[in-house]
Amino acid sequence: MRILLAFGRTYPARTALMLISLFLAGLAEGVGLTTLLPLLSVALGDETHSEFSLEVIAILQMFGLAPTVVTMITVMVLGMIVSSALVLLGNRQVGYTVAHVATDLRVALIRALLGSRWEYYLRQPTGALANSVATEAFRASTAYEHAANALALFIQAMVYVVIALFVSWQAAVLSLILGVFLLLALQRLVKTSRHAGKSQTRLMRELLAHLTDTLGSVKPLKAMAREDIADSLLRHRADELNHAMEREVMSREALRALQGPMLATLAAGGLYAGLVVLKLPLSSVMVLIFLVVRILSLLHKAQQRYQRVASQESAYWALQKAIETAQADAEPGGGKRAPSLQDAIVFERVSFSYGDRPILDALDLTIPVGAFTSLVGPSGAGKTTLLDLLCVLLAPQSGSIRVDGVPLEELDRQRWRRLIGYVPQETLLLHDSILANVTLGDPALTVADAERALRQAGAWEFVEKSPEGMQTVVGERGGKLSGGQRQRIVIARALAHRPRLLILDEATSALDPESEAAICQTLKQLTPAITVVAVSHRPALIEVADQVWRLQEGRLVRIKGPRETCRRFGERAPIGPEGGAPTA
Template structure:
């Protein structure tokens, strides 16, 4: 019931409206049923109603108080009106459930997405992308399905309670006996429900693992195929798929075993209730007829409640996995920052900055001044701390000691989001969307138009080749930009970084994957940008060193000037 309580607290208004509609529908169902019983018994010859069970007598008295004769016509009309009212209320309840199911899926997706986007950079380093993709795309639907199953269970439970009240009014002894035996039956079937819950949770875990691995494989499919090693990935994926199939089989077996076992046991319970009513309780024929009908319906609702509960617990594994992922991401949220508006007219400065991943030091007392309007380059071997230094400047990582100053103001005092929007970033791995050149440059920002994209492409030295493409700015670039050359992809990435006219342009190994001609072209582009932007580059290639104003060498987390300013 933990899931039901969680949904009730999260969506109190909709849950209350749904419950109220279900209760009213149940009452109307009871009224219609009592009318039907009154009509059947009256038709059997009991004109004065002495042999009617209590619910039917109360309906008869209610009609008499309204001046309505308990004859076939009025009883049929009351029954039809009650059934119509029940149908309308059930429709209203189901509409609320449908709206909430869609809301649950949306809220979970957005909640996870916002929590992830607001988390520290360290969270991204330790969390597989495939796990997040699976959670947002697949598990969110299962989580919403858990709410639907919970609502269906509540609907069946309310109907069952109405029938239980009517049955108690007819014969509390037979009803209590049936309820007790039904409760024991549900308890005995609890093992199947637990197996379904375990199988559902296992299925969620295995699916997340499969999608995570599949994402990694698809990102690396080219080298795998080039080396003829795709069979290795196929073997692992096949093994994980078989594990999911095994968990699904367990879930199906538990699900189908439950009704198969319930039906004969419930038939035995119904027969026992009938025997008790006729042989030992001395009920009238009319009451016996009512008891048989009510107990059969009541015990049927027992089975439906347990089946819906089993469906809910089978799906709730996905919900709690998503819930835990959101909590995990929220726990890794970036710390709050100040509200001062940053500017970059003088410099970015690092003072005695130290940073470590756990016990492993990466930056050891870095002191660096990056003058505004100049081109500063960092060189050094892999693992020396170049990228970590850049991440500290951006504010993705917070140093354990020391300060980052923007025009003399500590970075934590500044509005972090405003500072980052002043940065253009070109990563080492050029990641392009499977979309048009325009979307890849503007990232769909509605504030940026075609003129902005063209300006940025011209600054990046990319407009000449974009203008010759078949559809120009609207030309699709293919998966990860596969329809373009390496140099073309890199120039579009530079245009993307320039389109919002940043104050600081950061380039992480911008020429490492390019041939000599493309490297020279990118170098010339960056030289043209010098003076218009503050540039900070990471490289180990000599081409950029020739056009840099300041070059620094990082060795084992310490910084050394590698050259004097270029004249």
């Protein structure tokens, strides 16, 4: 029940209240039941009352109650009512906590992920994360529910053991021994459930990671008639998952099914021992049998709940581990200084490598504020990596990046990033309206901001023509729009919050030359109010640039700029990939 301890630490007040009410409920039920023995003695007309009956009768008389059948039945019913009310209170706590557990785990995971370092995030399969947020959080919360219930049932069983001790200590000890025997005999089934649960957790992650990847590339799969390969891979994983679920169901049902015959045998044995061997009065034997069977069935129910905990709790630990590893890989604190962006961003002898693979090698670059800087270079040269350094998504291993003389790591990272408008190389839109895609749900942005940004990005014309304008839903990943339209919406998104530094990574690659030239002119007009850094091979973005750098083998060479007379781009075709002519 490690899980209950873990939850107890996270929700101490709730857990304490739950435990106290469930304990009191057990106690109230126990008090009500103490009248059972004298009640039966009276009803069956026993001549000699057992010691316990006499004590109960004495206690009733102490409270001024005559030990009549009506009184005793009333005490019993009252005990049950109070017990039920307390159980309701306890279970309400459990229910509320279950909802909290699921929500808190989800929020913690999302927060930890969004706060993690970019390199860590890149290693995470998104499908597995979606699964953690949806399935694992739910399973973890049900594990808590079952654990709380198992504990409540166990407490109740112990209350019965105490009553049984008063009626006959031999019977109490016997029922405890039988109970332990019963639990141990069936423990194997709990173990099977635990294994099946662990397999489910692992398989579910794998299945969802694979499914998400497949769904992301359905179009080429269908176009090349390969969907059957994806289908059979997915089916194989789904079959394995099904197998694990079957094992869990089997062990759960076996545990349940074995309860009946085992309890009946024990009750029959007890009846025989009480009546024939010990020669106890019938009323005592009946009460004892009732108590023993009740204790055993409570323990058994507790075990059933425990079995559910065993099968579900792996989800909690897996989720907890995901949260902890993401937290351990959190972005470093960052500085406190406010960014200014008045003069220049300077890269000085910046080196960066992925593992032991060098990408940037003691690179120098000055990006004047207010200028339009373009970066070109062959595929895989490290252009996107350089932009990632600028956004502080990555940190250089050596050298420094300074903004107006202040090292990037000393700046307040969030404030620095808020100055940036970023257009990534891959245009992925949210399955939402154009408006939501531009504002990203930022309440500070108005419809007018979105319209302005869409106009600047050359998207207004087609947005205006769409049947529902900015409310048009773009489809999954923006699938209802053309590649160029998607790109323009992403550019608008980067412009909506009036950034001071606009970073474009192949932002116009899907546009026709005319639209591209028009957007480039608009972007150029944004300078000098906005500093633009654009990665592109396309002539239009290079034409409008104030300076153009070529990145190759980890170093930069200036091929167009104010302080150097360099050939105009295109005259001797120095810029295209692999040194070839630039692609238009």
